[in-house]
Amino acid sequence: MPHYLTLVLLLILTSSPLILCLNQEGLYLHQAKLSFDDPNSVLSNWNPSDATPCKWNGVVCDPATVSVVSLDLSSSSLSGPFPSILCRLKNLLSISFYDNFINSTLRGDDVVLCQSVEHLDLAQNYLTGELPRTLADLPNLKYLDLTGNNFSGIIPESFGTFEKLEVLALVENLLDGTIPAFLGNVSSLKQLNLSYNPFSPGRIPLELGNLTNLEVLWLTETNLIGEIPDTLSRLGRLTDLDLAYNSLSGAIPSSLTELTSLVQLELYNNSLTGELPSSGWLNMTSLRRIDASMNELSGYIPAELCDLPIESLNLYENNLRGQVPDGIANSRNLYELRLFQNHLSGRLPPNLGKRSPLKWIDISTNKFSGPLPENLCLHGALEELLLIENSISGEIPASLGECRSLVRLRLGHNSFSGKVPERLWGLPHVSLLELAGNSFSGSISKNIVGASNLSQLILSGNYFSGGLPVEIGVLDGLLEISINDNKLSGSLPSNIVNLGQLVKLDLQNNGLSGEIPRGVRSLKRLNELNLANNGFSGDIPDEIGDLSVLNYLDLSGNEFSGKIPLGLQNLKLNRLDLSNNHLSGDIPAMYAKEMYKDSFLGNPGLCGDTDGLCNGKGGIKEMSYIWLFRSIFIAAGLVLIVGSVWFYFKYRNFTTAKRFMDRSKWTLMSFHKLGFSENEILDALDEDNVIGTGASGKVYKVVLSTGKAVAVKKLWGQPKSAEDGVDLEKGNGGFEAEVETLGKVRHKNIIKLWCCCSTNDCKLLVYEYMPNGSLGDLLHSTKGGLLDWPIRFKIALDAADGLSYLHHDCAPAIVHRDIKSNNILLDSEFGALVADFGVAKMVDVDAKGTHSMSVIAGSCGYIAPEYGYTLRVNEKSDIYSFGVVILELVTGKHPVDPEFGEKDLVKWVCTTVDQKDVEHVIDPRLDPCFKDEICRVLNIGLQCTSQLPINRPSMRRVVKMMQAVANGTHDKTAKKDGKLSAAT
Template structure:
């Protein structure tokens, strides 16, 4: 062996002289060969010097102090890419390998991995590995820790995984594993942590054999398509500290055997389909229970008193059908920091000592039937950050103790029966960003102490009894985005400092008693989108500066005492709402608005003149008055005759049409996918041109307001186009039939908060109607690329990106078989009243056959220009990666504000334009200038996600599930989670639980 080493030294001297190098040992040479296979943009290997005699001082390498052999290699989070270097298994003493959070791709060669006989710890989490799980990993006799989280492994878990000899941690989270959760894992008696969460398994039950894992401490089966009841055998897991069965379809009650888990620290049953009541007995045995999450189920009954007497840290039971009172025992939990019970039917008062003994941080009991006063000790430990009591029957005043709660970030007390004055200190809490008291009976004034609320972005005080003037100090809050204090009794003039609010997007003060002039200097409101001062006593001229507010979309100054002329500069605005009625305005109406369609905007201003009939009283002088009156009389008489004729014709037509419809409607077929509160007659009666809100290649879309006041959107598909060549029917007329079938087949069977809801479909031989939930804010594309883009600040754009990502992730990973949308674009992302996003238009969606190998080839390209993935355009082969590319383009739209294809780009599309501009000019030239620079860091991180999604090579694009996770981490201000380090992956069960039922 020594002779061979000297021969190798001689060879190295010949190859590398000059300069002279020392003789690197064999293990160092193996490591250098592993290095060659990696792309190393961060220079992690820059210190791996072949001139060293040993690799023991190299970055990431640890050697045994006695033998000098390499025992550990840790290159976590090093931005490395390339295949897994199997040559590492030639390091005979290597027991620890971690390549966590890199871009390791390709498959694992199991025959070479089987040579790692000394390996105890293998962490390849958060990479891009593909293929099936290597069967021979179970042959490694010393392996104790195996984490393959966040890759793209597919296929079933091999049965050899039931034969591990010493394995303590098995984490296969967030892959593409199929089959069901296997029972043979119950044979690995050494397991302490088993984490199979977030995999698209087939529907299956929890194997009772898992109850044999008596050493198990952590069991995570989140979102693994579990069905049936929880097996009683889990009660044998005496050492279990963490049980998570979230986001499945489990049924039945929580078995009483689980109450025997006296060591259990965390039990999560989130988002299942559990029914029945929470057992009232047996909880007393669970003396160590710390966290319970049974949210988003169908639980009924009351909250057991025994449960609330446990030393809980977190209690999440929101979105169920629970009733009764919250037991007083919950107030005795010494470590309780989270209490979320919103959207139930709970009643009674909150325990009076709630918070007195607990470091409460988040309290959300919104949308229940709670009454009584706010407990005065909620912030006794100075940790309370969120207090959300929306939509209850709380009454009384805000406790003075809350005025000292400087930790508060969000306060929402809207739609209750509170009264009295708000404590002065409560106005000035320094960290509160959202302050909502709408829909109560609060009185008194807005205190000057509001000057201390330096982080305030939303002030919502609508529909109360606030009086007095708007304080000058409000102009000091330069973070304010929204002021909504309408429907109060405020008086006096607006403070001059209000023009300093340069970030202001909405100012709504209508229905008050405010007076005086609009202060000069409002041109600084560059981001103002809505200005509503209606029904006050404002006077003076309408400022010319209003015409400089480029993104102003809503302007209502009606019901005041404004005088003088209408500023011509208003013609610079793109207004969807204009109302200047009932003032004292005079002169000519600006030509842009001197049209019949704006007539209602100017009523009640006797001095106004224009080309609108009825708005020019007295113009022309006395000598022309009689002639004008004569002409007017003739016109009125002719109009009356015309109106009578039209009414007669309409009644005759309606009678005829009604008779016709009574015959035709018998031919309609209604297929519903949800419980309906309307009939097809309501839909058919409203399909006239006045209700058209959109028209595209597939048909017209109507807004239909139902008799119950709710609205739905109805898509009427174009009739079939006849073709002489019936063989081309799919490409021609019959394409719409296929689109209809795809839409019905897809949307009829899926349910997700970020997928547009299809209520029903109506069909006849010649007409097809699809009835959806109505989205008040239209499509993302229309809003983003119109004059209304100022509405979309960065927080809203980020929310839209995350919502859409979650919808697509559901299609790709949670539908069995998976669904590929094939036409992901900003115009197919619809926005509700709170800018929540829904993925829509499934006319070209395709189901991906789970048994088919590779991708599916299509006969024609579906999709829209600028969104189509390169490999799809060239090969007509489609899979989930095609959708991911399109979604990446949507992210780039949100970041840049640009269209996917624009003449500005020349021959490039948006993806190439962004990449080129980043290289040549930097990030500042890519980000939409409408976005606030304070979000630059977050915007840059989201842009990186978009660039990753639009990678030219499909294998380099992350799965949609991983995209969701990356966006969630960005939204929480975190770096990528260290999934697998403790056997857990932190779930994000709600994006922002406080925004349910929101008016903000």
């Protein structure tokens, strides 16, 4: 009672006299309100003049006793420590502060007072420190969700003593140690969710098989190793088993087929080997989803699987062989079938889709043959049909032309023939239509006018004939038209210039004729124009010079005449080819150079200072002999000089080369299963294969005998300082740093290090090859127009995911120290991978959370302000650098540019936004329709580049904020969702 009087006195001093109307529970809640920062005024109706708090926002009372039994303030943007005073509500059964900014530590002495609480949800907050061991002392606790916080340390041993706990969710924290065996003592558990924690490598505890009431076991990305134990087969009530993204090995135990209640089986992205269990599947009558993709499984797809009510079957990226069992067509529930990148062969089951509402099919990169089944879209649900790189033959079934639900159709590189069904051309939702590399014939139908959502039309390498229908010019969403290597004829439709979004137009090797339509300057986003080897005539329009992002121009092998437009000098071209036409006059001064000579050959009337051009004009016959002899003497002298230099370097490097070629002295260390040897790598280290040179060494592209490409970094013998930054810790030290870092990490957005090779004086790092190069090179080149906003956003989110993994999911945490656009590499689908760990550091989390460096590492424009003068490194330094990358993506500008004067990009953006409208910093190449989303991402970038490190959000929070942008909401959630493959 004295405590109550003290509380009343305090509230009298801080509130109005009407607060005396409140009952005791209302006083406790009002005191809790005073401890919160409430920016959205969610607690504004917590009025002290009310008699009880039962009508207050988030409060639920028992109608009989008028006592508070539940408090739910989810997603209210509240911040402050957990209000322990709530535990004085004697009948409070449920507390939910899900998705807020509750911070500080969760003190065990406070929580243990909540003796009546059954449901405690503090997920998606900012709680830190160790898990309170006293949580296990709550006698009635059934539901405990601490997902998405920053709890660290091990799981307390007391967590094995819960009396009634049914749900334990500790997903996405910073927990270490191994998954403890004592959790197998909590026999009441129905859900055990520990995913996305940087646990130490450990096996699945055998004791988890004791949890016979368990319904959900979610252990994704928890650093599991070893085999899947047979004891899991005891979990008879289990409906969801998720062990994905680990390093599990061995075969899938046949005992798993005894889990008769299982609905979902998630084993993808491990190192599982052997064959799928051949029998026992018929016991699993509830099974709906199987995902064992991205392993090393072999053998056949068991026929018994086809007799189950499977809805989703994902077995892609394995080594499966044989045919797909015909019985799979009997499934009435199958909506997802992904088997790409295996060695499957034979025909597809002819009745596939007849009974099931197929939605996504991806069987690309196999050896399937025979015709395409007729009934794939019988139920009108099919959205994706991806069959590229097989040997499927025959015609496209007419029924596919009725599939109005279809969004992506990729039939490229098969053996299809005949005509494309008329109605297929006009499917209203198709965005990607790829039929390349087949033997299709006939014409492109006028029905294409109905394909209002079409963005990519890829018909290369077929026998399509006739003209381009004028209806193509109506499809204003088209980004790419690739119909090269066909038999098209006629002229280009004049309205093709209306395709303002068009990035690529490739019509080479056809029989097209006529002139290029006037008005091409309206194709502002055009990056590639290839009309080579047709019969086009007339003048080359001067308007082409107005296409500011044009990077590739090939008009060779036509009948163009007249002069070369001077406007072409406005372009920054990586490729220019006007050869084999009827052009005349002078070559524009910018191109009248030896390096461009091949671009103009085969035009007898062209004149310039380059040998081989201007035939029959401007020369004096008598002088030709003098020039001939002079050329001979000059050539002989050059041969002598070059020969001497060549001999010198050959002799000087002879012993080095000899050592290099001594294969017996090379040491190979692999980090993944390799399909190649070091000899393949060493044989390909030729200067012709160099694709880049940086501060730490040369990079080669090596195409292996399998046809797959890898990138090989050969490190310099001695460290070199980078031109674009200060990274003096690279060189041989960079080799150890990259091996130490990349040899341990596994994440889809971190570059994969296949292996390393070394001798005493040479070190090689072998990575996966990224065909689109680096973000910096692409964004700041003339190809920057290819990166529309959706692609840029995807790149930012991918890179944030990778960096978040390094900071929060690695133990100890990894600080990259050189995040920049040139160290973000792009795969063929513009997926982003963080690369170049030459100066990365493992940072133990100590009291200060920092680590002292001997020198500055990083690149100009990206280095956090405090790093330059303290030499103290932590994850906040990376977050600043990542914020600069976001600003690059939004503005399209370099981090340091003369345009900014003495400012860098961060200061320029801040100043410009303060003084002018935000539109002045957005890249003008970006579509204005994305302005709202761009501004939200810009705001995230500005938070990341805050001058004070404490104000920068964690990378985990950055990912959540960007996911909220992607979802079009302000939610910061990161709940488990379904997994969809996106390989093709």
